[in-house]
Amino acid sequence: MCCGLGRGGKGWEGGGVEGGDTCGSQLAQTSQLSPFPKVTGDGVICTCGATSRTPVFVKTPTCRTGDMIRGLCHLREADDTSDALKLAAVREVREKPGSMYLTLVIVLFALLLFYRYLKENYKLFIKDGVDGPTPVYIFGNLGEFAGKDPLEKFTELTNRFGKGLTPSIVVSDPDLIQQILVKNFSKFNGRPRFLPFLHFEEKEILQNVCGSKWKNMREAMASAFNNTNIQKVFPRLLHVADQFVDELQRLVLKHPQGFDIQKLNECYALDSVAFTALGLETKAIAHGEECMMLQYVYAYDNSASPENAASGLARAYQCLEVLKIVDIKHKRLAKEYFDCLSHHMESERQKVNTSARPKSMLQHLLTYNPTSRDHATNPARSPLTTSEILGLTSSMVGGGVGSTASALDFTLHCLAVHPRHQEKLRQEVLNVCGVEGNFTIEQVREIDYLDQVINESLRFYPIAPGVARTCSEDCVVNGVQFRAGTEVRLMGITQYKDPEIFPDPLTFKPERFSKEEKSRHPGSWFPFGAGPRMCVGMHLAQLHLKVAIIKLLQNFEISTSDLTQDPLPVTLRPHLSPRNGVHIRLTRIAR
Numbered sequence: 001m002c003c004g005l006g007r008g009g010k011g012w013e014g015g016g017v018e019g020g021d022t023c024g025s026q027l028a029q030t031s032q033l034s035p036f037p038k039v040t041g042d043g044v045i046c047t048c049g050a051t052s053r054t055p056v057f058v059k060t061p062t063c064r065t066g067d068m069i070r071g072l073c074h075l076r077e078a079d080d081t082s083d084a085l086k087l088a089a090v091r092e093v094r095e096k097p098g099s100m101y102l103t104l105v106i107v108l109f110a111l112l113l114f115y116r117y118l119k120e121n122y123k124l125f126i127k128d129g130v131d132g133p134t135p136v137y138i139f140g141n142l143g144e145f146a147g148k149d150p151l152e153k154f155t156e157l158t159n160r161f162g163k164g165l166t167p168s169i170v171v172s173d174p175d176l177i178q179q180i181l182v183k184n185f186s187k188f189n190g191r192p193r194f195l196p197f198l199h200f201e202e203k204e205i206l207q208n209v210c211g212s213k214w215k216n217m218r219e220a221m222a223s224a225f226n227n228t229n230i231q232k233v234f235p236r237l238l239h240v241a242d243q244f245v246d247e248l249q250r251l252v253l254k255h256p257q258g259f260d261i262q263k264l265n266e267c268y269a270l271d272s273v274a275f276t277a278l279g280l281e282t283k284a285i286a287h288g289e290e291c292m293m294l295q296y297v298y299a300y301d302n303s304a305s306p307e308n309a310a311s312g313l314a315r316a317y318q319c320l321e322v323l324k325i326v327d328i329k330h331k332r333l334a335k336e337y338f339d340c341l342s343h344h345m346e347s348e349r350q351k352v353n354t355s356a357r358p359k360s361m362l363q364h365l366l367t368y369n370p371t372s373r374d375h376a377t378n379p380a381r382s383p384l385t386t387s388e389i390l391g392l393t394s395s396m397v398g399g400g401v402g403s404t405a406s407a408l409d410f411t412l413h414c415l416a417v418h419p420r421h422q423e424k425l426r427q428e429v430l431n432v433c434g435v436e437g438n439f440t441i442e443q444v445r446e447i448d449y450l451d452q453v454i455n456e457s458l459r460f461y462p463i464a465p466g467v468a469r470t471c472s473e474d475c476v477v478n479g480v481q482f483r484a485g486t487e488v489r490l491m492g493i494t495q496y497k498d499p500e501i502f503p504d505p506l507t508f509k510p511e512r513f514s515k516e517e518k519s520r521h522p523g524s525w526f527p528f529g530a531g532p533r534m535c536v537g538m539h540l541a542q543l544h545l546k547v548a549i550i551k552l553l554q555n556f557e558i559s560t561s562d563l564t565q566d567p568l569p570v571t572l573r574p575h576l577s578p579r580n581g582v583h584i585r586l587t588r589i590a591r
């Protein structure tokens, strides 16, 4: 076990998809308290002007940036002033030697207090017996992550400090993971802030809320994603998948030597999530990047991505949330996007009143009304407010689009570079679903090997390399001390490459997920999270992936192109995504 990484900078947790942040609860705790006692009053010499009585410039910690700049300007002015003024200043200082000394003593005392505070804080993990890299005051272990791939750094730290606990606190022990996510969920039910630049409406999304509000919203959302509702929206999914295949056909004619399929996958993910879950036709496949909703998804993901330096810093230092003002594009798009969702929600509300049965998850939410009996047994259950429904609607787009698109990217890449597995899968697909045309949801669920291929792709390229929770009360789990307020990161990625859990981990072997070989510790495989807060859209997501893959395999052979890179270079946006696109070549299967 180890501890003490500086928080922020590099990290991942997207649309509910969490990852191994470069984190450090030591730093987190440092930043929660005001670092300096406020030192003002007569005779205190500072750059703030307001409290200064003399032209002597000493930077005190109470100064804000603006004040500092102003102070520095004063200093420059002072340099240029006449000797007479300088003499006057010196005289004034000489006249008040007592106040000078007093100021110095106060400043030194404040510095001493601050140093002791830091020292105590940075001993926290040592006291609790949690081993880890030595943190630097203020910056934690942030420096160790500078210019490095955060996933590789986490793996290196796990190797250095063993499986168990690593920074802020990162857990990679299957038993402890299971305990935290499932059995001790009541003490670890919150999720750390992963979107530093939230705009007003985004605060109500499921990924961000906690406590009884989360419980009520989650129950409503879980009931909207039940099996019956998923079955009802299945024909819509087939419809979007047909558009996906039509567009592929066009791209194959235009680029017979291969093309980058990443953007089209994003469009498919948005159109399918929006049409099935919200009953909204976004038409991203038709309009591409001109689609406003797609632009919003990019901006939203970017605002949580470590690729975005401003938000990376704001994740590390909460006070830097002010940098949100530079996130202008995201702000503009968030407004347009929420206006569009509100408008759609109202029109769906009209349809609910006129049609007998809800047809999308959104319509289910609009009619969600826990009975008074439910309310008596569980007071957290209450009808949803309009802004909660809007928040849940947005959770589906924010949580579902980027992650589904990335999962499709990686699975198609794996099929392109492993033609033998692709052929085996195609044979199963054709046997069950036929060589062309539509199929039923039951047929989709029959294709076992499809599950295995998707799981193995998620193991190779985990969209969510880990998930995160916040500890709500001091507790000891499996002999390990957790303090209230600590952020706990549960790492999957280190286990997915562990030969003791997944033998021969660098080989793509879907069969390791077959029923015969499946038995493994539940805390060592959780691509959709685990416990009460796991991905609420998992079943729908799997269906989206499967339908696209089936349609594609019915129509095309997938192979590599000259630009294919294997393994695929990846990045965090904030979930794991291909960094330079997904270059494949498709060949139409002749019938």
Ligand code: HEM
Binding pocket: 015, 016, 017, 018, 206, 207, 208, 218, 273, 277, 395, 396, 397, 399, 400, 401, 403, 404, 407, 463, 464, 467, 468, 527, 528, 529, 530, 531, 532, 533, 534, 535, 536, 537, 538, 540, 541, 542
């Ligand atoms: C392959 C695609 C997907 C992957 C890999 C994925 C993965 C995840 C993960 C790892 C979490 C965090 C779970 C935890 O903290 O234990 C999560 C949360 C969430 N996901 Fe997904 N997800 C996918 C698709 C979807 C889809 C299609 C939707 C909705 C339509 C969705 C909606 C959500 C929501 C709302 C949450 C937050 C749940 C909560 O906080 O209660 N996800 N997802």
